[in-house]
Amino acid sequence: MERHEPRIVVGALLVVFVVVGLLYFSGSQTSTILSKVGAAIPYTPPADEPAPPEAGDVVGGPAAGGKGPGAVAAAQPAKLLIVRKGTLRLEVTDVAATVSRAAGVVTSSGGFVAGSTETGTAGDARAGVDYRIPAAAWESTLAELRDLATVREQSVSTEEVTGQVLDLGARIANLRATESALQAIMAKAAKIADVLEVQKQLTETRGQIEELTAQQAGLQDRAAFGSLAVTFQLPPKAAPAATPRLGWDPARDAELATSKLVRIGQEATTAGIWFAIVGLPILVALAIAIGLAWVAWRLATRWRDASQARSAG
DSSP states (O other): OTTTHHHHHHHHHHHHHHHHHHHHHHHHHHHHHHHHTTOOOOOOOOTTOOOOOSSTTOOOOTTTTTOSTTOOOOSSOOOOOEEEEEEEEEEOSOHHHHHHHHHHHHHHTTOEEEEEEEESOSSSOEEEEEEEEEGGGHHHHHHHHHTTSEEEEEEEEEEEOHHHHHHHHHHHHHHHHHHHHHHHHHHHOOSHHHHHHHHHHHHHHHHHHHHHHHHHHHHHHHHHEEEEEEEEEOOOOOOOOOOOOOSOOHHHHHHHHHHHHHHHHHHHHHHHHHIIIIIHHHHHHHHHHHHHHHHHHHHHHHHHHHHHHHHHO
């Protein structure tokens, strides 16, 4: 029995190694299979598709909650997207020259003129210009524009749209995942009715993607370039000083008397018109009423006198 003990020990060790090896390889394969169950269908963007938003490339916004198909984890903290809008009213001595200098300031900062209007002549010229200014150069450009002339009015408002852009990105990613799933279903569809139904859903999904992408691009453009409306105007003209009256001025007295007479005539004419239209009909009605009352009194008196005469006779 002592000679067979080493063989038994060696055989037992071989069996243990074989069992451990089988459990290791079978467990690895099982975990690999389970890892593929429920995984989101990857989205492969087309070659002509624009790059994703700059704001941290975060797609799991409030609508998606950062979970589910199409959600992508944030690689870095989101960059704030702020929409800037402002108005500026400048009082200048030369409208055309100042407008030209302001255009140079905005262009040198990377901005551009979005629209302009000019009214009036040299004496009362006025201009309004809408500028688009890069967000990074907003403060410096605004300061340079203020230095061009006297500032009469200024207002600036800001709106933070980072959340809106991230929410749109999450919705777009989810719709793209849905689009990829529908394309996979269409590839396996055998009936014409199924193909038509899937094609309808694909068209609706693609339309929603394009609409949300346009909204996202619009917000990013407004955040990248602030909007500033500048009004250029000349200083207000001073009112002429009143000339003091010295001594007697017959011409002025005659003018005042004439204007007074004209006003009296106008008031008299107005009174006559009111009397003819309103007063005269009222007087005629009163006269008729008085006449009827007098006739009735006369008839009553005669009837009374006749009655008394018959009674006395």
